[in-house]
Amino acid sequence: MSSRLSALAACTLLAVCALAAPASASTSTSADSAGPAGAAAPAVNLATNPGFEIPASSLADWGSVPGWRCAGGPAEASVTTTAPHSGGSALAVTPANDDSNGECAQTVSVRPGTTYTASAWVRGAFVHLGVTGTGRDVAPAWTATTNGGWQKLTTRFTTGPDARTVRLYVHGWYQQGPFAVDDVRVDGPAPAPATAAGSVPTSDRVVFFTVDDGWQRTPEAERFIADHQLPITAFPLPMPAATDPDFFRRVTAVPGSSIQDHSVSHPDLTTLSPAEQQVEICDARDAQVRTFGTAPTVFRPPFFAWNADTLQAAANCGIQHVLTADADFSWGASNIWHEGTLSPGDVVLMHWTDTLAGDLQRALAAADTAGLKPAGLASYLR
Template sequence: MPRLSLRHAVRAALAAAVPLALLGAVTGPAHAAPRAAWPEPVPVVPRIDTTDPVVFITIDDGWFHDPAAAKLLLDRRVPASLFLLPGAYSYDSGYFRDLLAGGPSRVENHTVNHPDLTALDAAGQTAEFCGARDRHLAQFGDGPRLIRPPYGVYDATTRTAARACGAKALVTWTYDLTTWGQWSPPTPTLKAGDIILLHFNETLEDDLTRALAAAEAAGLRPAPLRDYVPE
């Protein structure tokens, strides 16, 4: 083959190969789109690390609507965190509306159905948290930012599901001062940052009175828990 013809043949081969190489570089092999990362787990808060002379009053469930307990909360201006179940206010939301409108209490998340969360998968736990969040927001106009897992039981999935539903922490407790039946737990010596658990039951007025007295004896005052939990 003459030298000129050979040169033309090489150029033609290169011209055909370069577009194919570029096409492969642009398109590349097919890859599945990366899955969205599951949210960062929220912290678990059994007490607040603070030097402020404060304690935190939290009240769970909401089934028993005692006017005397509500009056005590309002008269003493207690900034309680109310971890309510939607079913507990579905038949009498006015009780809690008055508490929220007349005092510094806030509604927080205690799930929809009060399940053992460790028996549920991620979808089930998310439904419990987001369902309660949406119902609280619709009923009271204030979306909860804290979650108390029923029975204080949780797993790794609980912490990520909580974040997915807008919570900034799982809150447990330092002391449970709820009276159940004839048994009342001993009154502890409270320290700054302690979280006290009570329940909306028949003894709430007495239990709250005892908790407030214990705080006063320790030189502490109730403070709004949500304000002390960082984002």
């Protein structure tokens, strides 16, 4: 269907859709109970920044709405403090042209075979709330008009046996004008918390080189990695990664290498609320997916600072492992935080700095002394 529909044609089409979504502006699947994977777990709200109350980081994409990816960017979507449904803020969307429906969306981690309820308060004409990627068809909830006030949309869905993430979206309709969204919810059992570790349990004679941040990228470090065919696990922040994505593709080209999650703005997560932690981790995940095409499964907490909320927030962002380290070879250091030399399964911390080539050389020499070989981290954490 062409997006350049007249308002009359859009209304006619949506009137037909009303047969599947009556005036209650709510739809549900036929499943009425949680599946086996989530039967005993409490229902919580899994949406990221559901009330649009969390401010954007200075290191995030300019004009972005934390937790959300809006197709029209800041030209269409922004946070407003004018007449929210609750709290101090809401999402305001003004489609920029006749070809835009103003969609904003986010990825939500879920349990397979489990029932969830998605809801949102909306204001405007022909506003939609829906979910894709469940493994089953799910009809969106929508309303023809909220008559100037706020109206709740609700849709229920049950995930398929292989579904671990779904895409939650809200949008208006072509040529139907601005709309607003607030108090979004995806209620159901949360994924199991991520596991925390500083090393990898293995009897293999291997060690893992990890490199954080990404602000200083040197050709010397790149050459050393290529010459020695070192598997590197990179934890870049989204901004430097997006500034020079080809560099990170090159330095992680050795088999076993990967690019993982290190937050958006490098905060001490223990000073943040669970909702703020989730924004930091999920937004970094989304940025890495946009830049490199793969979703991270490992999270390196800045300053190695994490708590129980971090493990759950990470899981809500699709992260399986929260990883620190037990050795630090950054900035000329050679610190091993246990007795003796490097041991099998040790994780070595380094940073993308102007000393990295020398740091890698010392770390490789320390591994050789201990009879260890660098290996790819992700394959050992499965």
